[in-house]
Amino acid sequence: MAKNFLKTSRLDQFLETLRLFGELHAPTISESGVHGFAPLDDPADLNLDYRRTQIPPKKYLLPFREEILQCAGGKYREGNSGAGDMVLFGVHSCDLEGIAYLDRVFLSDPVDPGYSARRARLTLVGISCVPDDYCFCPEEMTSTACDLFLGASAEGFHLSCYSTRGRALLAAAEHLLEEGAPLPAATCSGPCFPPQDPDLRFSDHPLWQKFASTCVSCGACSVCCPTCYCFDVREYPGLAGGGTRIREWDNCLFATHGEVAGANFRPDRLDRLRYRFLHKYCGFTPLQGTSSCVGCGRCKAVCPVDIDLRELTVAPKRVQP
Amino acid sequence: MRPMKIAITGLTACSGCQLTLLNCEDQLPDLLARCELVYFPLAESGNTLEVKFDAAIVEGAVSTPKDLELLFQLRNASTHLVAYGTCALFGGVAAMNNRTSCRQDLLHTVFGAAEKLPESFAPAPLANYVSVDAAVTGCPPEKQEIAELVAALAAGTLPPPRSYPVCTECRSRENLCLLLEKKELCLGPVVQGGCNARCPATGIVCEGCRGPVREANVAQELELLLERGFGRDEIERRMSRFKPEWDYGQRR
Amino acid sequence: MKQPHHSPHLPYSAYLVERRDLSEDTSLFRIAPEADALTELSSFVPGQFVQLSVPGGGEIPISPADLPAAQGTVELCVRRVGHVTELLHKLEPGAQLGLRGPFGCGFPLDDMAGRPVLLLAGGLGIAPLRSLLMHLLRQRERYGDITLMYGAKQPGLMLFREELAALAAAGGMRLYLTVDFAPEQLEGGYSCAIGLLPDLLKGFRFDAANTYAAVCGPPPLYRCLVADLERAGVAAQRILLSLERRMRCGVGRCCHCAIGQKLCCVDGPVFRASDLKGIPEAL
Numbered sequence: 043m044a045k046n047f048l049k050t051s052r053l054d055q056f057l058e059t060l061r062l063f064g065e066l067h068a069p070t071i072s073e074s075g076v077h078g079f080a081p082l083d084d085p086a087d088l089n090l091d092y093r094r095t096q097i098p099p100k101k102y103l104l105p106f107r108e109e110i111l112q113c114a115g116g117k118y119r120e121g122n123s124g125a126g127d128m129v130l131f132g133v134h135s136c137d138l139e140g141i142a143y144l145d146r147v148f149l150s151d152p153v154d155p156g157y158s159a160r161r162a163r164l165t166l167v168g169i170s171c172v173p174d175d176y177c178f179c180p181e182e183m184t185s186t187a188c189d190l191f192l193g194a195s196a197e198g199f200h201l202s203c204y205s206t207r208g209r210a211l212l213a214a215a216e217h218l219l220e221e222g223a224p225l226p227a228a229t230c231s232g233p234c235f236p237p238q239d240p241d242l243r244f245s246d247h248p249l250w251q252k253f254a255s256t257c258v259s260c261g262a263c264s265v266c267c268p269t270c271y272c273f274d275v276r277e278y279p280g281l282a283g284g285g286t287r288i289r290e291w292d293n294c295l296f297a298t299h300g301e302v303a304g305a306n307f308r309p310d311r312l313d314r315l316r317y318r319f320l321h322k323y324c325g326f327t328p329l330q331g332t333s334s335c336v337g338c339g340r341c342k343a344v345c346p347v348d349i350d351l352r353e354l355t356v357a358p359k360r361v362q363p
Numbered sequence: 364m365r366p367m368k369i370a371i372t373g374l375t376a377c378s379g380c381q382l383t384l385l386n387c388e389d390q391l392p393d394l395l396a397r398c399e400l401v402y403f404p405l406a407e408s409g410n411t412l413e414v415k416f417d418a419a420i421v422e423g424a425v426s427t428p429k430d431l432e433l434l435f436q437l438r439n440a441s442t443h444l445v446a447y448g449t450c451a452l453f454g455g456v457a458a459m460n461n462r463t464s465c466r467q468d469l470l471h472t473v474f475g476a477a478e479k480l481p482e483s484f485a486p487a488p489l490a491n492y493v494s495v496d497a498a499v500t501g502c503p504p505e506k507q508e509i510a511e512l513v514a515a516l517a518a519g520t521l522p523p524p525r526s527y528p529v530c531t532e533c534r535s536r537e538n539l540c541l542l543l544e545k546k547e548l549c550l551g552p553v554v555q556g557g558c559n560a561r562c563p564a565t566g567i568v569c570e571g572c573r574g575p576v577r578e579a580n581v582a583q584e585l586e587l588l589l590e591r592g593f594g595r596d597e598i599e600r601r602m603s604r605f606k607p608e609w610d611y612g613q614r615r
Numbered sequence: 616m617k618q619p620h621h622s623p624h625l626p627y628s629a630y631l632v633e634r635r636d637l638s639e640d641t642s643l644f645r646i647a648p649e650a651d652a653l654t655e656l657s658s659f660v661p662g663q664f665v666q667l668s669v670p671g672g673g674e675i676p677i678s679p680a681d682l683p684a685a686q687g688t689v690e691l692c693v694r695r696v697g698h699v700t701e702l703l704h705k706l707e708p709g710a711q712l713g714l715r716g717p718f719g720c721g722f723p724l725d726d727m728a729g730r731p732v733l734l735l736a737g738g739l740g741i742a743p744l745r746s747l748l749m750h751l752l753r754q755r756e757r758y759g760d761i762t763l764m765y766g767a768k769q770p771g772l773m774l775f776r777e778e779l780a781a782l783a784a785a786g787g788m789r790l791y792l793t794v795d796f797a798p799e800q801l802e803g804g805y806s807c808a809i810g811l812l813p814d815l816l817k818g819f820r821f822d823a824a825n826t827y828a829a830v831c832g833p834p835p836l837y838r839c840l841v842a843d844l845e846r847a848g849v850a851a852q853r854i855l856l857s858l859e860r861r862m863r864c865g866v867g868r869c870c871h872c873a874i875g876q877k878l879c880c881v882d883g884p885v886f887r888a889s890d891l892k893g894i895p896e897a898l
Contacts, residue, residue: 072537072539074538074539074566075539075544076537076538076539078537095537096534096537097534097535097537101535106532106535110624111624111625111626113670113671115711116628116670116710116711116712117628117670117711117713118625118626118628118668118670118713119625120622120624120625147868148868152623152866153623154623154868155622155623155624240875240876241893244895255583255614256580256583256586257580257583258528258530258552258553258579258580258583258584258587259528259552259576259578259580260528260530260531260534260551260552261527261528261530261531261534262530262531262534262540265531265534265535266534271868271870272869272870272871273863273864273868273869274863274869274871275673275674275863275864275869276523276673277523277668277671277672277673277674278511278514278515278522278523279511279514279515279517279518279520279522279671279672280393280514280671281390281393281394281397281510281513281514281517282393282396283518283671284670284671285518285670285671285672287624287673287674289869291531291535292869292870292871293527293531294870296526296527296577297526297577297578298526298577299871300861300871300896301861302859302860302861303696303697304696305834307860307874307896308896310615311578311580311614311615313896317873317896320873320875320876321870321873324876325876326867326870326873326876326877326878327867327876327877327878327881327882328867328881330876344534344540344543346540346542346543346552346587347583347587514671515671518671518672518702519701519702519705520671520672520698520699520701520702521698522698523673523698
């Protein structure tokens with residue numbers, strides 16, 4: 043029997059131990075009632091009973107807006123990645139899989155310097171969850187894409203570690219743990235909506251036209267998606283000379299996304315929805331054949347007009363006479 | 364480098380946009396190093412219009428013959444004409460009742476039964492009369508955006524445009540969605556972002572002060588608001604607060 | 616100390632050596648990058664692109680108009696169309712610039728060896744094809760017949776006209792020029808047809824079964840030329856298209872340049888027409 047069980051009553055002490063490994067961030071509720079990951083100054087602010095945060099943890103690795111270069115005297119130099127040691131506590135399996143997907147994009151050659159600096163200093167502590175109607179993950183989905191995972195039960199949490207850092211966390215918290223029953227091996231499910239046939243984007247499904255006409259291009263679906271990472275790069279000259287080059291989250295449903303000087307390769311919203319379908323469910327080089335949908339349900343939850351692209355993969359419902 | 368010769372002025376407007384520029388305290392020393400403010404009646408005396416400007420930054424809508432005269436003068440004297448703020452771009456608050464009110468009645472209301480009323484016509488954006496080279500939207504514009512524009516003009520270019528709606532920044536800031544969660548009359552989906560969702564961040568709906576975003580799905584926004592129980596009149600009144608004309612059938 | 620890994624975002628520094636105006640709005644910029652950049656550029660294959668930074672303006676993807684020369688410079692042919700190019704056109708020799716690259720896949724030179732090559736350029740599309748042409752002519756014995764067909768709107772917009780005429784006169788290639796219309800009197804130089812590029816192709820007799828065709832031009836040109844070439848007997852896998860997209864990052868992440876499931880910055884910008892079948896948004 044290994045010491046791998048944390049009683050609920052010792053959770054606060056456990057969180058204090060986690061602080062030894064970096065600034066502690068965890069799920070909380072804002073004043074206006076929005077769920078989000080935020081610095082956990084007071085353990086009383088912890089909200090473990092959450093379904094989904096509005097913005098996924100990608101914000102820690104790929105900030106909404108980031109200065110990537112500074113320019114002075116005609117020469118460019120890199121911006122500061124702003125990375126510090128951080129422990130992100132209470133992440134659901136879907137979001138862990140989301141980070142695993144982003145890792146494949148940003149840690150492949152050539153490694154993205156800002157992302158990799160922040161990723162290297164981020165400790166991930168996952169936690170099991172209870173899906174709601176918006177979730178579309180397989181039941182009992184458990185991700186191993188973290189340092190430590192907490193499986194919740196009535197009395198406390200079963201801890202499983204999946205990395206060297208996870209073992210270090212466990213060792214540091216050993217005095218708080220008890221012997222628990224051995225855990226069944228976790229099943230790493232990966233992205234949980236299966237890859238789709240790219241040709242489906244040209245199907246005659248009537249929902250394509252409907253979505254194209256109702257989508258307001260607000261950008262919420264991709265802002266809130268744990269695996270959307272398209273970004274724009276812009277440079278602003280400074281008043282004192284020089285300039286700043288930023289990158290900022292972009293959205294494939296904006297008119298500018300497929301533009302070049304004098305032409306737009308995705309001129310209509312329908313073209314852009316097809317692009318979104320293709321990127322989400324079929325993958326681009328080198329992730330062709332990979333679906334990046336982790337089943338968190340955010341896109342459906344935040345869409346003002348109830349667009350759910352997954353509906354395009356099933357035969358249209360019979361129209362009622 | 365020769366400093367840019369700049370004119371900054373207002374037509375029919377509240378001067379709020381010009382004040383925003385004056386409030387850029389951190390940037391003013393750099394701004395003054397790059398620009399020679401030849402004509403800026405709000406901020407200094409001894410202004411002259413008898414030169415060629417590299418840029419004229421013009422706030423406000425056009426609603427009087429005097430406005431028009433000044434606008435033509437600046438257009439002819441300037442390499443770049445910048446529509447500065449929502450009024451200059453879309454007509455703004457002064458134009459909100461353009462579709463419903465008669466100019467003559469308004470003049471009588473303000474000036475009573477005076478014998479000679481001032482000449483005035485429906486407030487309109489600069490682009491209705493002259494060609495506009497660059498624009499900074501907002502009521503008032505964000506400090507950062509006017510600083511970006513002046514910096515870009517000084518560098519010989521224009522700043523790259525932002526073309527996302529208020530919702531994009533609003534969601535990214537983890538605000539509560541006032542349209543979906545509180546069923547309020549929020550115009551975020553059809554309004555140009557760049558303000559970092561200033562109002563929704565404090566719990567106030569987007570009133571649309573920055574004008575329409577590119578390819579705004581106006582028809583769907585209208586449907587969304589009607590579904591939430593707002594009347595067509597109320598919606599149109601709100602939408603026209605900063606821009607009198609919207610195409611309510613527009614989907615792209 | 617030199618960093619072991621150069622950040623993929625960070626441009627190498629470079630400066631503008633000289634600029635030659637080719638038409639009213641298009642100029643050829645000769646740029647000298649620092650030594651480390653030249654080392655990276657030594658692997659350049661015609662058709663690949665670089666990211667040119669104009670400080671304070673931003674970055675644009677450009678396919679060099681020639682191979683990086685022995686004297687350590689890169690030639691970029693740029694039309695004034697947007698914020699960044701506008702700024703570039705205002706610069707004086709000596710001005711600081713930034714350069715990243717080369718990126719993407721260029722022309723499949725090994726596959727093309729021993730075969731006739733037909734280059735079809737429309738407008739500014741001559742720029743990427745010029746670097747291919749220079750390579751072909753420098754290794755002339757490695758390839759079969761070389762033919763360049765180049766179409767421009769009008770004679771004043773025809774880039775590199777004298778230079779191309781001189782190359783053709785030297786005997787290494789055949790050159791056909793055409794303009795959509797000729798408002799001014801055509802003066803001296805190389806003779807020039809009036810008509811569209813597809814018209815020129817129609818009357819052309821060539822060994823279609825063995826030829827590699829390389830096409831670069833504005834979007835509508837691809838659609839008709841690919842069909843014409845296939846009709847003439849050139850297999851789709853031997854029709855090479857150099858495509859234009861808004862590459863932001865150059866390393867396959869920002870996703871602006873996606874063409875179907877492919878990314879123009881990684882899989883392209885040179886594609887085989889056969890790889891683009893079934894992707895309507897490609898052309």
